[in-house]
Amino acid sequence: MPEFIIGVVLGTLVSRGWKRRLSLWWTGPLAVIAVVGDAFVPEALGRYAVTLVPFVLLVLSLAVAGLRSATGLFRSPVLVTLGVWSYCFYLLHGLALWISDAVAARLGLSSVVSVAMAHFLTLVAAWALHTFVEQPCERQLRPARPRVQAGVLRSRPGQR
DSSP states (O other), X not given: OHHHXXXXXXXXXXXXXXXXXXXXXXXXXXXXXXXXXXXXXXXXXXXXXXXXXXXXXXXXXXXXXXXXXXSXXXXXXXHHHHHHHHXXXXXXXXXXXXXXXXXHHHHTOOHHHHHHHHHHHHHHHHHHHIIIIIHHHHHHHSOOOOEEETTEEEXXXXXX
């Protein structure tokens, strides 16, 4: 929940015009240092005390950099598609890790193979969940918007 709230606050800041540029040249390495430093502090401190601020700065710098550029790595079609699927990925990754860990243990496979299997399973399942559940539900829940053609407002077929 704290990460969600922080994400909402960051999104609100950026959508309301936060333009201050934070260099990826220092926010990226700072986040890497925080991840490494996390290994050397007690678990209760590591999750937030060491990594929170560096990751907030990294996310903010990536968001502002993405808005300033019409092209770039984060606007590539593959990454945009993965971003669209990301919520489904988030929902499914724990289950996929659990299943692949059990399968890997039964087959005597390494943990690296287990994690790779989990990521592949999650990606395929996220695509399926997005395509066959999320998109159809979204079409049903969103109100139909009228279309504009040649300066004339027309409703969608079947609407009056």
